[in-house]
Amino acid sequence: VTAGEGYLVELSPGLISDAPGLAGRLSALLGLTDPSVRAVIVTDSNVGPLYAGKVEAALEATRPGASAGVITIPAGEESKTPLELVRVLEAMASLRLTRKDAVIALGGGVVGDLAGLAAALYMRGIRCLQMPTSLLAMVDSSVGGKTAVDLEAGKNLMGVFSQPVGVLIDPEVLRTLPAREISCGWGEIIKYAGLDGDVLAAVRTELGPCRSGIAPLPSVGLIARSIDVKRRIVSEDEKESGARRLLNLGHTAGHAVETASRYALSHGASVAIGMHILTKALVKEGKLPRAMLEDLEELLRQAGLPSSIPPELLARADLDFSIDALLAVASHDKKSAGSGVNLVLPIAPGRAEVRKVSWEDFRAMLET
Ligand code: NAD
Ligand code: ZN
Structure with missing residues (x-):
């Protein structure tokens, strides 16, 4: 566990499979004891089927109704577009997320960058928790507060600096990478x-x-x-x-x-x-x-x-x-x-x- 710089980065092998442990972390980081707070999981088509269910179960274990659902984008850099960003924002709106709610970015750098930007934009900004699942996202993109999507003219041209509320890393998930x-x-x-x-x-x-x-x-x-x-x-x-x-x-x-x-x-x-x-x-x-x-x-x-x-x-x-x-x-x-x-x-x-x-x-x- 490393703390400081305003948010927590926790590295904990087995965390995603440890439902009570994960529930405790999510509850503390996102304030899920407040019955009006929910979290939505944003993930991709590879990572979602493997891990989103576990994270969702942990959310529900904190309090039934704490999960607002799962939004899945197609895996790959091709999804890091303004169009996909708007799709995610529309999906967040149709789940009726409020300012108090939070995004959990569960995936590689593509999900982290896109979901981080969606969180920074939705209702002028809601909280985002990063749960990086690729090695690159663990050691690089999930930390530092850069979010972005790509434009035709180049990568990462549309984005903002926005720090997550925390970064939870389970290195065990690298086994499927x-x-x-x-x-x-x-x-x-x-x-x-x-x-x-x-x-x-x-x-x-x-x-x-x-x-x-x-x-x-x-x-x-x-x-x-x-x-x-x-x-x-x-x-x-x-x-x-x-x-x-x-x-x-x-x-x-x-x-x-x-x-x-x-x-x-x-x-x-x-x-x-x-x-x-x-x-x-x-x-x-x-x-x-x-x-x-x-x-x-x-x-x-x-x-x-x-x-x-x-x-x-x-x-x-x-x-x-x-x-x-x-x-x-x-x-x-x-x-x-x-x-x-x-x-x-x-x-x-x-x-x-x-x-x-x-x-x-x-x-x-x-x-x-
Ligand atoms: P990625 O998100 O596309 O993930 C790579 C592939 O691995 C995808 O197919 C994904 O579905 C799959 N995957 C991820 N975790 C998995 C797991 N545990 N098991 C099985 N499959 C898994 O790419 P990436 O390399 O993680 O990230 C690249 C992106 O990160 C680029 O868009 C880059 O611009 C961005 N980036 C951002 C920063 C930053 O500071 N924000 C820094 C570096 C890179
Ligand atoms: Zn790099």
Whole structure:
């Protein structure tokens, strides 16, 4: 359990299957002893059939009628749209939710981002409890208060900052998460390893025995450490001006590659490639020891993540991974800054810093 920063993040293996335990947490966090308060579960078509019934049963165990129902969106990033957002809002309205009621976002980052935004908008804002079920959502998206849906022009362009009332995590649910999604979450954990020596040491220990390239599940301790790094950085800077930029390690080049792949590359794989591009360029310039690149490559391989754009994607005639195409995406990125780009550069194992880099220098890095 980590507290502070206004809301509670609880990491508790088995919580979702422990009906009385979950009921107690939900009741305390959402004030369900008040008979006029209800909670609606927002989930997706994969997670809902597995876990929504358990959460709903726990709600009903606090007080019959405490559940306002379950709203299910189709699984996948394709659902993170203004249209789906409005559908969820209309469903909330037809359940006659009031200002006192709350949303429980039960799912991966797509559900967390969309349900978080729906809660922030419904009646000018009702409470939201995050229950992340993917590794990426546990270590990254559920913490920090960013909510959004995508626009045609790009990802996450429509959203608000809105903090949840709490984050409840049951790492046991990772047992049903597909391997590709586990690797994807490792991409963000390896990013935290680039920012924090303790996470780096734990990542080495846990991925070390992995020879198959099929990522193991991270330990509960490593999930907790990753969340702590994110919370520490976010609490210094909720609105992303200074310190929070560190969390973009691997994300500028990564986002460019992800967009250029038309999302054939997962987010975690893209971040992995982004980190590799920067590290490789810095090694080539003599600014980092070669061992740091080899170490990163080893960790990525063990986590089942690529170091560079896979040949089968490079071969696709409908995709453009040219430097110009990547720079075009990066220059439209909301993280870019006019005359140059704010890059997070690794400076030592477990340490990185934000530097403003000119477009010419960024081009040179992409070329290496
Ligand atoms: P996702 O929500 O699409 O989940 C990945 C897949 O796993 C989905 O098919 C989902 O149904 C399934 N799934 C989730 N939990 C499961 C479980 N326990 N068992 C079986 N299947 C399960 O994607 P994601 O990777 O969780 O999140 C990606 C999204 O998060 C992106 O839209 C991204 O923009 C957003 N994001 C937001 C932030 C933020 O700060 N708000 C940060 C990073 C990413
Ligand atoms: Zn990310």
